[in-house]
Amino acid sequence: MKPGYTVVLLLLLTAILIWGITYLSTHDRIEEVEDVSMLRLDRGRRVFLLGVQSTAKWDSVEAKELTQVEKVWSIVEVDTPRVQRLEEQVDRQGVTLEFVEFEPDSSSQDLHAYVWLDDTLLNAWIIEQGLARVNREQSHPQAEQFLRHEQEAKAAGRGIWAMPAQSASADSAAAPN
Amino acid sequence: MAETTSAAAPRKHPKGMPVLFATEMWERFSFYSMRAIFALYMITPEEYGGLGFSPVLTANIYGAYIGIVYVTTLMGGYLADQVLGIKRSIITGGLFMTAGHFLLGMIIVTHFVEGLSPLWFFFSALICLVVGNGLFKPNISTMLGNLYREVPEKKDDGYNIFYMGINLGAFLSPLVAAYLRGLHPIHGWHYAFSAAGFGMILSLTIFLSFQRFVKAGDIPPASKRKVDPETQEKARLDTGDPKKNRQRTIALLIVFVIVIFFWMAFEQQGLTLTFWAQNATNTALLPETFQSVNPMFILLLTFPIVTFWGFMRRRKKEPSTAAKMVFGMLLTAVAYLILAFAAFSGGNDGHVNVLWLVFAYASITSGELMLSPMGLSLVSKLAPPGRLGMMMGGWFVAAGIGGYLAGAVGILWEYVSHGVFFLILVGSSLIVALALFTLLKWLNPVIHDAEQEAEAKAA
Numbered sequence: 001m002k003p004g005y006t007v008v009l010l011l012l013l014t015a016i017l018i019w020g021i022t023y024l025s026t027h028d029r030i031e032e033v034e035d036v037s038m039l040r041l042d043r044g045r046r047v048f049l050l051g052v053q054s055t056a057k058w059d060s061v062e063a064k065e066l067t068q069v070e071k072v073w074s075i076v077e078v079d080t081p082r083v084q085r086l087e088e089q090v091d092r093q094g095v096t097l098e099f100v101e102f103e104p105d106s107s108s109q110d111l112h113a114y115v116w117l118d119d120t121l122l123n124a125w126i127i128e129q130g131l132a133r134v135n136r137e138q139s140h141p142q143a144e145q146f147l148r149h150e151q152e153a154k155a156a157g158r159g160i161w162a163m164p165a166q167s168a169s170a171d172s173a174a175a176p177n
Numbered sequence: 178m179a180e181t182t183s184a185a186a187p188r189k190h191p192k193g194m195p196v197l198f199a200t201e202m203w204e205r206f207s208f209y210s211m212r213a214i215f216a217l218y219m220i221t222p223e224e225y226g227g228l229g230f231s232p233v234l235t236a237n238i239y240g241a242y243i244g245i246v247y248v249t250t251l252m253g254g255y256l257a258d259q260v261l262g263i264k265r266s267i268i269t270g271g272l273f274m275t276a277g278h279f280l281l282g283m284i285i286v287t288h289f290v291e292g293l294s295p296l297w298f299f300f301s302a303l304i305c306l307v308v309g310n311g312l313f314k315p316n317i318s319t320m321l322g323n324l325y326r327e328v329p330e331k332k333d334d335g336y337n338i339f340y341m342g343i344n345l346g347a348f349l350s351p352l353v354a355a356y357l358r359g360l361h362p363i364h365g366w367h368y369a370f371s372a373a374g375f376g377m378i379l380s381l382t383i384f385l386s387f388q389r390f391v392k393a394g395d396i397p398p399a400s401k402r403k404v405d406p407e408t409q410e411k412a413r414l415d416t417g418d419p420k421k422n423r424q425r426t427i428a429l430l431i432v433f434v435i436v437i438f439f440w441m442a443f444e445q446q447g448l449t450l451t452f453w454a455q456n457a458t459n460t461a462l463l464p465e466t467f468q469s470v471n472p473m474f475i476l477l478l479t480f481p482i483v484t485f486w487g488f489m490r491r492r493k494k495e496p497s498t499a500a501k502m503v504f505g506m507l508l509t510a511v512a513y514l515i516l517a518f519a520a521f522s523g524g525n526d527g528h529v530n531v532l533w534l535v536f537a538y539a540s541i542t543s544g545e546l547m548l549s550p551m552g553l554s555l556v557s558k559l560a561p562p563g564r565l566g567m568m569m570g571g572w573f574v575a576a577g578i579g580g581y582l583a584g585a586v587g588i589l590w591e592y593v594s595h596g597v598f599f600l601i602l603v604g605s606s607l608i609v610a611l612a613l614f615t616l617l618k619w620l621n622p623v624i625h626d627a628e629q630e631a632e633a634k635a636a
Contacts, residue, residue, distance in 0.1 A: 003480075003484045003487075004484075006480060006484075007480065007481045007484055010477050010478070010480055010481055011477075011481065013477060014474070014477045014478070017473060017477070018532070018535060021462070021470075021531065021532075021535055022531070022532065024460075024461065024462055025458075025459065025460035025461055025462055025531050026459075026460075026461065027461070028461040040362070041461050042359070043355070043356075043359045043461060043462060043463055044355070044358060044359030044360075044362070044365065044463050045359075045460075045461050045462070045463060047461070097459075097461055099459035099528065099530075101523070102527075111459065111460075111461070111528070112528075113459070
């Protein structure tokens with residue numbers, strides 16, 4: 001093969017690989033639902049659902065010897081019914097991550113994204129179904145839309161907004177797809 | 178691939194070449210698998226399976242490890258020459274490296290046994306790895322060169338193919354390490370470390386199984402060698418022109434300084450660039466995955482760059498070796514300028530597109546292709562007679578100092594913003610490029626003269 005063609009082929013391969021990196025950076029499968037606001041992906045990374053308030057109880061783990069990093073926050077108690085509800089719908093499914101500009105509430109090192117399950121924005125669906133509240137400390141493009149979803153969930157008495165007698169029917173609300 | 182001395186038929190690469198290619202590929206797979214997750218493992222809190230070291234301690238250990246790994250190659254070369262011979266050095270080194278990787282894998286036991294500290298395993302593993310690498314790395318390269326005694330005109334091609342094998346191993350290893358680490362949030366580290374151990378076992382298996390093809394490259398230790406006193410005396414008396422020797426030694430020292438600053442910037446891959454990938458990029462990929470981007474670009478860009486130089490050479494416009502080194506440092510500066518821009522565009526506190534990192538890697542890899550491949554070849558051409566071994570050692574010491582400084586500079590990651598950190602590396606690379614540029618007028622004729630002399634000897 002002429003050198004010129006080889007060069008073009010290699011540069012084309014380079015472009016394909018760069019595209020591949022971009023694709024794999026935004027597409028993965030859900031491995032585990034750790035919390036209604038937190039998913040572990042198949043390849044190992046954890047992503048926080050932008051705009052969704054965690055329902056779990058968190059606590060900080062004390063620094064150990066040799067450790068001078070900030071205290072590590074870990075989940076100590078999970079809101080099991082909500083997590084199970086979410087797991088039924090999304091576990092092991094392929095998702096697309098949409099990264100948008102947002103102002104982090106702290107110097108967070110974790111991924112924050114809109115998570116799309118096919119055509120459904122999971123972040124919005126969780127709030128609509130009353131599985132969690134809106135995280136009001138995060139500023140992002142769909143913040144106002146999420147607040148409207150929360151109002152609708154409150155008005156309909158879904159999930160966490162349900163009165164005790166209505167909680168069984170509220171928990172059987174529609175699936176994302 | 179049988180050797181032939183027929184005047185009509187083209188001479189082929191020695192049969193041992195693919196054996197050493199595969200041996201080295203799997204050894205580099207093991208080395209870079211470990212390096213891919215080394216700094217992350219140290220800095221990750223214990224609750225997530227890591228050692229929970231502070232960023233400063235992590236950078237110090239990383240720099241010391243990379244630095245010592247290069248410097249021990251001097252020891253390895255000396256031991257092979259004087260005590261063990263090449264083959265036994267490679268085998269011994271391989272065994273030490275295998276032990277080191279599996280010691281890191283065995284840390285998993287401390288997750289189940291109360292009171293057992295991982296630190297004993299960790300530091301023992303590092304000692305085994307630096308000793309093993311020191312014995313293995315320089316001697317497999319020497320063995321390869323020895324195989325080409327009968328076909329010296331193929332030697333450069335042989336080393337180019339060998340270099341591709343190194344980069345193939347380096348490309349695969351972070352991907353495998355990331356996949357295995359992703360299998361379990363706490364134990365995954367040790368699956369990845371163990372994979373490095375299996376890679377090293379495969380390397381040794383290949384080397385030992387095909388000994389009949391590589392034994393021609395073995396040289397016994399000095400005590401077992403027959404030395405021709407006449408040749409030895411001739412070599413002792415052949416000291417060359419003193420003025421030329423002095424100029425070439427100074428030229429080499431300048432090259433070593435360039436190498437130090439290049440490796441200081443380059444070795445950020447395993448440290449701050451991986452931290453950047455973890456903490457400042459929007460990607461579902463584990464951060465160590467991006468350590469495969471540099472070897473990926475080497476595999477893809479080597480041919481286009483070599484073709485480009487050939488194109489320039491035909492038009493009598495190819496830059497000199499020293500000028501290429503200036504371009505190399507400029508491309509390194511550009512790489513960190515890209516990252517500085519990304520940091521000031523949001524990466525300092527939040528996350529940015531991962532393509533900033535990919536393009537930075539493309540730039541620093543192009544810089545590497547201007548500097549590193551010609552390095553040892555240039556050293557062998559510039560080294561005064563009787564000082565080749567010392568100057569080769571100087572090359573590795575320079576790389577070791579650069580690796581150590583990578584850790585020393587890496588400490589600043591904790592104290593300044595990411596953007597400022599990257600600008601520091603832009604500055605150091607630019608200063609070195611500028612200094613070298615001012616010396617070009619003196620350097621070019623010295624290097625050109627040495628290259629011409631080497632070509633005349635080979636002809």
